Amino acid sequence: MYVTVLTSAPKAPSIELPLVEALRNGWGGGEARWLDRGVAAEFDLPRLPDTLEATRAEMDAMGIDLNVVPAEGRRKRLLLADMDSTMIEQECIDELAAEAGVGARVAAITARAMNGEIDFEGALRERVGLLRGLDAGVIDRVLAERITLMPGGPALLATMKANGAKAALVSGGFTAFTSAIAARLGFDWNRANTLLVADGKLTGEPGTPILGKQAKVDALEAFTAEMGISDADVLAVGDGANDLGMLTRAGMGVALHAKPAVQAEAGLRVNHGDLTSLLYLQGYHRDDFRG
Numbered sequence: 001m002y003v004t005v006l007t008s009a010p011k012a013p014s015i016e017l018p019l020v021e022a023l024r025n026g027w028g029g030g031e032a033r034w035l036d037r038g039v040a041a042e043f044d045l046p047r048l049p050d051t052l053e054a055t056r057a058e059m060d061a062m063g064i065d066l067n068v069v070p071a072e073g074r075r076k077r078l079l080l081a082d083m084d085s086t087m088i089e090q091e092c093i094d095e096l097a098a099e100a101g102v103g104a105r106v107a108a109i110t111a112r113a114m115n116g117e118i119d120f121e122g123a124l125r126e127r128v129g130l131l132r133g134l135d136a137g138v139i140d141r142v143l144a145e146r147i148t149l150m151p152g153g154p155a156l157l158a159t160m161k162a163n164g165a166k167a168a169l170v171s172g173g174f175t176a177f178t179s180a181i182a183a184r185l186g187f188d189w190n191r192a193n194t195l196l197v198a199d200g201k202l203t204g205e206p207g208t209p210i211l212g213k214q215a216k217v218d219a220l221e222a223f224t225a226e227m228g229i230s231d232a233d234v235l236a237v238g239d240g241a242n243d244l245g246m247l248t249r250a251g252m253g254v255a256l257h258a259k260p261a262v263q264a265e266a267g268l269r270v271n272h273g274d275l276t277s278l279l280y281l282q283g284y285h286r287d288d289f290r291g
Contacts, residue, residue: 001071002045004029006064007273007280010152013038014063014272023055036286040277044071060271067268067281069252074283077229079160080220080246082238083171083178083192085114086256087153087185087275092177093127095146099138102130115259116241120172120212125205128195132204136197139176147177149185150256152275157185158291159279160235166227170219172212172242191219217245237278238262254278 004027008014020032020041030044048068049055059066084091097106106127113123157167169182169190182190194207209215220234227233236243236250239258247253247266255266256275263269270277279289 002048002068003042003071003074003283004045005035005040005042005067005069005281006059007040007067007270007277008038008064009272010036010039010274010276012063015039015041017041019064027051035280035284039273039286040280042280042283056269063272065270065272065277067270069268069281073232073251074281075163075165076160076235076252076282077165077233078223078227078235079156079165079167079278080216080223080234080236080250081167081169081187082216082240082243083169083181084173085150085239086237086243087150087169087181088177089148089150090146092142092147092173093124093131095142096131096134096138097127098146099142100131100134106130111259114240114242114262116244116261120242121210124172124193124210124212128202128206129204131195131202134202136195136200136202139195143177143180147181149181150275152273152277153185154291155289156275156278157187159284159289160282161186162290166223168219168223170211170216170246172215172240189219189223191215213242213245216243217249220246220249235278235282237275252281254281 024043027049032043056066091110094107097103109123112118167187169178169187171178171192173192174195175192178190178192193211196203196205231249232251234250235252236246237254237256254268255262256270
């Protein structure tokens with residue numbers, strides 16, 4: 001059995017019951033259920049429909065995310081999340097680069113790396129090199145003035161943890177940021193790269209080894225082993241090409257507002273909703289939310 005889940009942006013609800021019922025009737029599904037009226041609805045489905053991708057495209061044009069998940073084991077025990085453009089709305093290195101006066105150059109490299117067009121490690125070294133000489137104190141200012149949480153993040157963490165799950169923040173970014181965001185949101189673990197500092201300034205070199213795509217898979221394996229759970233118990237979320245390893249391994253891998261190359265390979269996609277969509281995919285009702 002499967003469950004069809006339709007979600008939209010909470011600030012712009014766009015799901016109407018006739019639409020849900022028409023889709024249910026067309027696919028031979030069960031009774032429609034509201035998870036949050038206008039924002040999220042679901043219905044059971046006996047098998048995966050042949051028209052899933054075509055229907056997804058139609059819904060996407062209407063501002064609705066359409067996903068189909070297995071009915072069994074929907075509620076996950078581990079959240080494994082990317083940070084930049086996933087748990088926060090920015091790319092930290094781009095914000096540091098803006099402070100260093102090289103914002104446009106670094107942002108262009110970031111975009112190519114996240115879409116899988118260039119090697120992640122090489123791209124990271126090149127971008128960090130452009131930050132050489134930047135005062136390390138800028139990091140705290142960027143955190144305070146430029147970094148904002150992705151909508152729905154606090155509810156996602158609080159609700160899953162209230163139901164016994166744990167959470168790990170695993171980023172190709174930097175520990176100076178992941179440690180602060182992890183503490184703010186309540187992550188149990190965080191892993192990321194380091195920015196080397198000498199005499200109060202960035203050296204232009206990242207610490208080694210560099211955490212890239214494989215490091216996120218390694219984190220999934222380490223944390224599931226520590227918890228005594230399987231890949232099927234994991235909800236992974238990210239937006240970049242370096243997230244694909246963990247997204248395809250996890251029982252529920254969600255591409256959130258992701259780059260085209262990532263969407264093409266990810267099984268679950270959220271383009272319009274916020275991070276609370278990950279709760280609806282697990283079958284949580286709006287009344288279940290915490291935080």
